[in-house]
Amino acid sequence: xxxxxxxxxxxxMDGDEMTHVLWDMIKEKLLAPxxxxxxxxxxxxxxxxxxxxxxxxxxxxxxxxKYGVAVKCATITPNKQRMEEFPQLTxxxxxxxxTIRSIIGGTVFRTPILTDVIKPAIRFWKKPITVxxxxxxxxxxxxxxxxxxxxxxxxxxxxxxxxxxxxVVKTTNGPAIWAAEHNLDDSIREFAQACFTYALNMKQDLxxxxxxxxxxxxxxxxxxxxxxxxxxxxRTKFEQLGLKxxxxxxDDAIARCVRSEGGFIWALKNYDGDVMSDLVSxxxxxxxxxxxxxxxxxxxxxxxxxxxTVTQHYYRWQKGEKTSTNPIATIFAWTGALRxxxxxxxxxxxxxxxxxxxxxxxQTINDxxxxxxxxxxxxxxxSVRAVNSEEFFDAIIAHMK
Numbered sequence: 001x002x003x004x005x006x007x008x009x010x011x012x013m014d015g016d017e018m019t020h021v022l023w024d025m026i027k028e029k030l031l032a033p034x035x036x037x038x039x040x041x042x043x044x045x046x047x048x049x050x051x052x053x054x055x056x057x058x059x060x061x062x063x064x065x066k067y068g069v070a071v072k073c074a075t076i077t078p079n080k081q082r083m084e085e086f087p088q089l090t091x092x093x094x095x096x097x098x099t100i101r102s103i104i105g106g107t108v109f110r111t112p113i114l115t116d117v118i119k120p121a122i123r124f125w126k127k128p129i130t131v132x133x134x135x136x137x138x139x140x141x142x143x144x145x146x147x148x149x150x151x152x153x154x155x156x157x158x159x160x161x162x163x164x165x166x167x168v169v170k171t172t173n174g175p176a177i178w179a180a181e182h183n184l185d186d187s188i189r190e191f192a193q194a195c196f197t198y199a200l201n202m203k204q205d206l207x208x209x210x211x212x213x214x215x216x217x218x219x220x221x222x223x224x225x226x227x228x229x230x231x232x233x234x235r236t237k238f239e240q241l242g243l244k245x246x247x248x249x250x251d252d253a254i255a256r257c258v259r260s261e262g263g264f265i266w267a268l269k270n271y272d273g274d275v276m277s278d279l280v281s282x283x284x285x286x287x288x289x290x291x292x293x294x295x296x297x298x299x300x301x302x303x304x305x306x307x308x309t310v311t312q313h314y315y316r317w318q319k320g321e322k323t324s325t326n327p328i329a330t331i332f333a334w335t336g337a338l339r340x341x342x343x344x345x346x347x348x349x350x351x352x353x354x355x356x357x358x359x360x361x362x363q364t365i366n367d368x369x370x371x372x373x374x375x376x377x378x379x380x381x382x383s384v385r386a387v388n389s390e391e392f393f394d395a396i397i398a399h400m401k
Contacts (some may be wrong), residue, residue: 003036004349010337011063012039013096013302015073016046017309021317022327022389025075026334029393030400034353035338040067044096045186046076050089057096065300068344071337072100072304073330097304097336106296107194108133109265111308112284113291113328116366117382118374120262121283123345127263129280133273134191134200135294137183140270144179153178163320181218188222190297192229194247195267198295200237205244208267209253222269223282261347281306288326288375293336303336305329324372328361331396360399369395 014023031037042060049056077095101108120126125355153169153176169178191329199206206228210219230238238245248256250272257266268276281290287307289378294302306329313323335354342351365374368384375386376400387395395400 005036007345009038009040011070013044013060013072015075017314019074019309020323044075055065057099061100068300069337069341070302071333074309098140104296106294108294110292112281113289114208117378118285125262129262130265131277132195132267136187138181138270142179142181146177148175153314157313188225192226196234199265205264208247209250244321288329291332301340303333305333325389326371326373360396363399364395
């Protein structure tokens with residue numbers, strides 16, 4: 001068949017371990033036979049980030065801003081164990097997602113992928129819950145140190161005018177650990193605007209939750225900015241569509257969420273969104289069944305899977321074993337990027353292909369052919385055949401044809 005043509009490229013951010021293996025399979029088996037794939041390629045594997053002093057990550061983010069669409073493979077963020085595993089590392093490089101999000105800005109929206117044969121672990125849930133995660137600051141850009149002696153820690157801000165603000169953090173009698181977080185009013189406001197706009201586009205209610213009763217200044221500023229944006233720019237639009245926006249404490253929001261039927265946008269700070277998106281995806285089925293897209297205010301979108309590099313499967317694959325690794329979220333990262341590229345370029349054939357590939361993936365699962373992580377969750381009334389990754393790709397291809 002004649003391949004679908006692309007006029008503009010997608011920024012391709014390759015990654016590590018088992019997801020990198022799946023990445024190549026997706027391109028070879030599901031994309032290349034149908035699409036004349038055009039990408040601007042960046043190798044964000046851990047060793048290449050180390051070899052380039054992480055400049056490759058910065059370059060990929062700048063390219064994403066240039067072309068407007070990027071797709072990212074899962075990558076390793078090194079910790080102490082990884083430093084021992086990779087002795088050639090010159091430092092404990094920070095998460096590439098943090099670097100990319102700092103440059104692109106925007107908000108991460110994560111939505112579970114639902115199938116007919118897998119029911120949510122929480123019986124009340126009937127519709128997807130989208131977690132909107134603020135993609136800047138908090139613990140992900142915190143600084144800290146370990147002190148050994150008794151003493152007093154203070155935090156000081158020195159303005160360009162020379163004016164200073166200081167606060168005593170704590171006086172200690174012995175060794176202690178310290179951390180400082182920050183956020184920016186502009187980033188919080190962009191986050192609020194993105195969440196309200198996304199809720200309007202999806203025609204869904206928006207929830208927002210923090211812990212402003214404890215973090216009165218820090219979380220209180222998030223709440224104040226959200227309320228300002230809603231009252232000034234979004235209340236009328238929400239009311240016209242019959243949509244609701246409400247704020248509640250995060251512990252109350254969790255209780256409400258569990259008892260809800262789903263079908264809303266849940267806006268959360270960076271760390272809260274990281275944790276709760278994993279909970280939501282697992283309760284709906286699997287981390288490998290959740291889409292993730294970073295949406296910036298200038299329209300740039302970066303698509304990726306919500307999960308990590310699937311390290312244990314990679315170790316087995318290196319030994320020559322067949323693994324049953326679920327590729328759905330990574331496939332949907334590619335289809336999301338292709339659909340967005342098609343929308344921007346008015347390339348209906350490309351957007352249509354993305355939709356057909358997603359349908360083929362879901363139809364394969366609904367027909368009972370799935371990887372082992374899903375086979376263990378499937379409705380017992382459904383006849384299920386658990387397959388390895390390559391067999392799963394073959395089944396998707398059969399549905400495509």
